[in-house]
Amino acid sequence: MGRPIVLNSSGQAVQNYGDVSRETLERLQIYVDLVLKWQPAQNLIAPSTIPDIWTRHVADSLQTQWSYPEAKTWVDVGSGGGFPGVVTAILLAEDPGTHVHMIESNQRKAAFLRTALRETGSNGTVHAGRIESVAKEWQHGPVDAVSARALASLDLLFQLSEPFTAKGAKAVFHKGQDFQREVNEASARWHFDMIEKISLVDPESRMLLFSNICNRPE
Secondary structure, three states: OOOOOOOOHHHHHHHOOOOOOHHHHHHHHHHHHHHHHHHHHHOOOOHHHHHHHHHHHHHHHHHHHHHOOOOOEEEEEOOOOOOOHHHHHHHOOOOOOOEEEEEEOOHHHHHHHHHHHHHHOOOEEEEEOOHHHHHHOOOOOOOOEEEEEOOOOHHHHHHHHHHHHOOOOEEEEEEOOOHHHHHHHHHOOEEEEEEEEEOOOOOOOEEEEEEEEEEOOO
């Protein structure tokens, strides 16, 4: 990477939540710089969260890959500005045989995601299209885990990720304080095994880890 990294409040915000290598921190800094550079034109994150980007977005997104550290191939649906897809790719950048697929329908955001992967030297592919279409026509091999953050209700996430979870992929979804209502509603249509983890960043939020997801019989 080349340039020195000073562990100021931004880097420290990440280190407070888990062990992150210096090389990973350098890549995260490059990514954050890109987000801030593209933000005025792309609105990649909510403007009110910019001052807290390292905790609110970066540290929060680290939890995705940490949820399934054994997963080699990821699909991040509705990737937007890359939280958590790009962060997952950065964490796996030095792990041979790993790959992060990101699905994003907005062409301009897809272009940003490709730039972020290239500039950080991370392994990933950006699929510019609707989630339903990309997933239905998937020809990129087996998937170990699916992720999403701030995208849709749990019921809809199960529908969108079904082409992958039906073949054995696990899923991890970030959810806010209303997560229990979403779990209850999804339970009416879906069977699943779930592990609930309190977010390291926000104690009112949850990382919901799912396996064995399938439709309930009518």
